[in-house]
Amino acid sequence: MKRIGALVAALVLSAATAHAHRASDAFLTVAIDGSQLRGHWEIALRDLAAVVDIDPDRNGEITWGELRGARSEIAAGVARALAIRADGRACSLRATDLQVSDRVDGRFAWIGLSGACPSPPGELSLHYRLLFDLDPTHRGILVLTSGAVAQSAVFAPERALVRLRVGERSPWRQFRDYLAEGVHHIWIGADHILFLLCLLLPCVLAGPAHARGRTRLPPVLLDVLAVVTAFTVAHSITLALAATGVVRLPTAWTESVIALSVVFAALCNLRRVVPRVRARVAFGFGLVHGFGFASVLGELGLPSGSRLLSLAAFNAGVEVGQLAIVALVFPLAYALRDSAFYRRAVVGGGSLAIAGVASWWVVERSGLRAFF
Numbered sequence: 107m108k109r110i111g112a113l114v115a116a117l118v119l120s121a122a123t124a125h126a127h128r129a130s131d132a133f134l135t136v137a138i139d140g141s142q143l144r145g146h147w148e149i150a151l152r153d154l155a156a157v158v159d160i161d162p163d164r165n166g167e168i169t170w171g172e173l174r175g176a177r178s179e180i181a182a183g184v185a186r187a188l189a190i191r192a193d194g195r196a197c198s199l200r201a202t203d204l205q206v207s208d209r210v211d212g213r214f215a216w217i218g219l220s221g222a223c224p225s226p227p228g229e230l231s232l233h234y235r236l237l238f239d240l241d242p243t244h245r246g247i248l249v250l251t252s253g254a255v256a257q258s259a260v261f262a263p264e265r266a267l268v269r270l271r272v273g274e275r276s277p278w279r280q281f282r283d284y285l286a287e288g289v290h291h292i293w294i295g296a297d298h299i300l301f302l303l304c305l306l307l308p309c310v311l312a313g314p315a316h317a318r319g320r321t322r323l324p325p326v327l328l329d330v331l332a333v334v335t336a337f338t339v340a341h342s343i344t345l346a347l348a349a350t351g352v353v354r355l356p357t358a359w360t361e362s363v364i365a366l367s368v369v370f371a372a373l374c375n376l377r378r379v380v381p382r383v384r385a386r387v388a389f390g391f392g393l394v395h396g397f398g399f400a401s402v403l404g405e406l407g408l409p410s411g412s413r414l415l416s417l418a419a420f421n422a423g424v425e426v427g428q429l430a431i432v433a434l435v436f437p438l439a440y441a442l443r444d445s446a447f448y449r450r451a452v453v454g455g456g457s458l459a460i461a462g463v464a465s466w467w468v469v470e471r472s473g474l475r476a477f478f
Contacts (some may be wrong), residue, residue, distance in 0.1 A: 130244040132236060134188070134261075136219070138252045138272055143197060143221040147184065148207060148214040149236070156240055158183045170206060173215060177204055184217060187236040192227030231269045234261040243294055245287070258416075260287055281419040288423020289430075291402045297364050297467065298395055299431060300460050304371035305333045305384050306435055307453050310443035316375075316453065319443030326440065332385040334432060340392025341399060342421055348400030349417050358471060360397040365467035367391035372461035375453055399424060 130153055136145040151168050155161055160176045161168050173180075181201040190197040203218030230250065237244040246261030252273045259268045260283040292298050309329040312320040320326050347353040371387060403420050442448040 130237060130241050131247055132244070133214075133247045133249075134234070135249045136190075136232075136251070138227065138230070138250070141192075141223045141226045143190065143199065143219070143223065145219045146203075147188070147217045147219060148209070149217065151206075151213050151215055153237055153241075153244070154180070154183075154215050156237060157187070168213075173206065174204065177201075180204065180215070180217065184219070187234065189233040189235075190221065190223075191231040191233075192223035192225065193229055194231075195224045197221050197223040197227075227272050229269055229271055231267065232259075232261075233267050235266060238263045238266060243290075245290075259283055262286070262290075277415055281415055284416045284419035285423040285426070288420040288425075289427040290423075291399070292424050292427035292431075295398070295402075297368050297464070298398070300464065301364075301368045301371050301391065301395065302334075302337065302428065302431060303435065304368065304375055304457060304460060305337070305388050306330060306432065307439060307456065308375050308384070309333065309436075310439045311449065311453065316449055319448075323440070329384075330432065330436060332382075333388045334428065336385045336389035337392040337395070338425060338428065340389045341396035341424070344393045344396025345399045345403070345421055345424075346396075346417060348397050349403050350413070355397050357401050358473070360394060360401065362468060362471040363394045364391075364398050365464050365471055367394060368464035369461050369468065372457040372464065375457035376461070 130150065132150065132153065133148040134145070135147075136143060151160070151173075155168065158176055158179045160172055160180070162172060162175075184201045185199070188199065190199055199219060199221035201217050202220045203216075205216040205218075207214045207216040232248065232250075234246045234248075236246060242263050244263075248259045248261060248268065250257045250259070250270055250272075255273045257270055257274075258280060259265075259270065261268060265283070265286075308316055310320055310326055312318055344353070348355070367387075370391070371384075374384065374387060399420075403417070439448070439452075442452070
């Protein structure tokens with residue numbers, strides 16, 4: 107009976123220490139010119155510190171001097187974490203340069219790469235091992251270019267080995283990878299999940315004070331459908347607009363408003379708003395959540411020549427992940443709708459806890475933390 111309460115509690119507790127969209131991503135670019143390889147690898151300093159000792163004084167602040175002093179260890183780490191083969195034969199690869207770059211998600215080490223294969227490859231195999239044994243949420247974003255043809259792939263623990271035909275695009279693999287990343291990023295986006303949960307949990311309750319469970323299933327399903335559809339349509343619109351560069355908003359502003367949307371949705375439950383208002387809230391704030399998804403997709407990149415395919419796949423993955431949340435939560439909520447535990451602890455107490463966590467997100471993302 108308390109399973110859904112445990113689920114909500116686990117999500118809230120994990121969200122309390124999570125930074126939405128602070129995913130562990132690294133960006134690998136490789137260009138092929140005959141048998142020669144060149145490129146670069148961008149790895150977040152916080153991730154690099156997990157595999158190479160670049161903070162010897164343990165003060166949590168990595169300086170350029172510390173990074174430069176670990177140059178040889180970083181080069182050795184690159185050799186361990188990435189292996190490239192051309193038609194089954196090993197290619198050489200070495201780190202040639204080290205710089206620091208600033209990205210939306212923080213400071214990154216920019217590592218220049220150079221190498222050679224025994225002969226011009228027909229098929230290139232890349233085996234990526236960075237951080238997978240420490241962080242299963244880590245992703246490696248690959249862009250491989252050969253002449254005018256650019257290909258992309260996403261490394262994950264279950265996709266650590268990628269094989270690509272040089273100069274040949276693979277739409278199916280690209281669709282599969284971006285679909286999987288859409289699912290992955292909504293599931294690690296605690297703010298999106300909690301926003302959706304806040305809107306779904308009271309759908310099974312009736313009365314001005316949510317004092318009882320609703321007696322008929324069809325109206326409940328219609329309310330759930332209205333909320334999910336409104337959220338889907340809204341974030342799909344802004345995801346497409348932002349990913350294609352039609353509309354751009356500051357990331358800090360977007361993330362702050364997303365956190366505020368979670369607070370607002372939680373307070374709606376405490377105020378017992380009617381179902382049609384929840385659907386409007388889902389649509390209105392869903393427009394802002396779309397910009398949040400777009401920032402993630404912007405880090406993944408939209409490969410030239412297949413931008414619409416990758417965008418559609420990522421958006422479809424978000425929807426699959428969203429529907430999985432609904433399929434998990436709704437049956438439990440409907441089964442427990444008549445219990446005082448569900449009304450008071452799950453909807454009431456859970457919404458209060460979510461509002462508290464999201465309020466702290468607003469403080470962090472808006473820069474107000476400096477005043478506390």
